[in-house]
Amino acid sequence: DDKKVYAMLSQGETAGVFQLESGGMRRLAKNLKPTRFSDIAAMVALYRPGPMELIPEFIKGKENVDKVVYPHADLKEILEETYGIAVYQEQCLQIANVMAGYTLGEADVLRRAIGKKKKAIMVKEKKKFITGAQKKGYEKKTAEKVWHYIERFAGYGFNKPHSASYAMIAYQTAYMKANYPVEFMTALLTAEADNKDKIALEVEECRRMGVFVNPPDINHSDVGFTLEKDAHSLGGKAIRFGFSAIKNVGEAAMVE
Numbered sequence: 001d002d003k004k005v006y007a008m009l010s011q012g013e014t015a016g017v018f019q020l021e022s023g024g025m026r027r028l029a030k031n032l033k034p035t036r037f038s039d040i041a042a043m044v045a046l047y048r049p050g051p052m053e054l055i056p057e058f059i060k061g062k063e064n065v066d067k068v069v070y071p072h073a074d075l076k077e078i079l080e081e082t083y084g085i086a087v088y089q090e091q092c093l094q095i096a097n098v099m100a101g102y103t104l105g106e107a108d109v110l111r112r113a114i115g116k117k118k119k120a121i122m123v124k125e126k127k128k129f130i131t132g133a134q135k136k137g138y139e140k141k142t143a144e145k146v147w148h149y150i151e152r153f154a155g156y157g158f159n160k161p162h163s164a165s166y167a168m169i170a171y172q173t174a175y176m177k178a179n180y181p182v183e184f185m186t187a188l189l190t191a192e193a194d195n196k197d198k199i200a201l202e203v204e205e206c207r208r209m210g211v212f213v214n215p216p217d218i219n220h221s222d223v224g225f226t227l228e229k230d231a232h233s234l235g236g237k238a239i240r241f242g243f244s245a246i247k248n249v250g251e252a253a254m255v256e
Contacts, residue, residue: 004178006035015205016188018169032059038081041167045087045158058085071149086153088160100132114154182211182237190224193245212238
């Protein structure tokens with residue numbers, strides 16, 4: 001819950017942040033303005049073909065939580081975290097469990113049938129869902145409405161543990177960049193030394209941040225990028241360009 005992390009993400013300053021550095025992800029971060037870890041996890045799950053069309057609805061829900069409309073009031077607890085939208089596979093399983101009495105195992109069969117568009121099984125499951133919902137006291141019209149909701153989302157729902165794992169690495173890298181910017185950029189530049197295009201972009205990011213990247217120097221440079229004192233740079237530390245990132249030099253030549 002580091003405020004610096006969320007402030008940085010909300011500005012779209014995600015260069016070097018795992019999973020969040022593409023142009024599309026930067027725009028999403030700026031528009032959504034994440035304020036909690038679950039927002040980052042949802043970003044990872046939503047920024048894919050299919051779910052992307054739900055991004056405006058997701059952002060609208062975050063901006064106006066009191067105006068979020070749920071398919072049914074009984075589903076609020078399941079969908080509240082994602083502002084009324086089923087983002088994860090597990091949410092579809094829970095909906096089938098709560099409204100139609102499915103076991104979670106039966107609900108997963110339903111999810112797979114929808115995801116693979118197996119029409120014969122879907123017809124059978126629809127009947128089972130509506131019958132189960134009516135037995136639990138829901139009107140047929142309500143059951144059909146929720147069925148169509150599940151049918152819409154289950155086909156592309158993301159696995160929540162997968163999304164949360166990616167989001168955790170994204171948060172950790174964002175935390176390092178927000179709190180140890182010069183050290184983070186030094187490590188990032190060293191890691192990307194073989195990618196000259198990425199190096200150019202990351203040096204530009206350093207400039208934006210106010211971090212000086214000093215040119216290579218036979219007396220001061222090492223194989224990788226290194227830290228050195230500089231009173232004019234961010235935090236009193238600058239980055240010295242590493243020899244391994246110089247075209248036609250590389251680490252092998254340095255070792256020799």
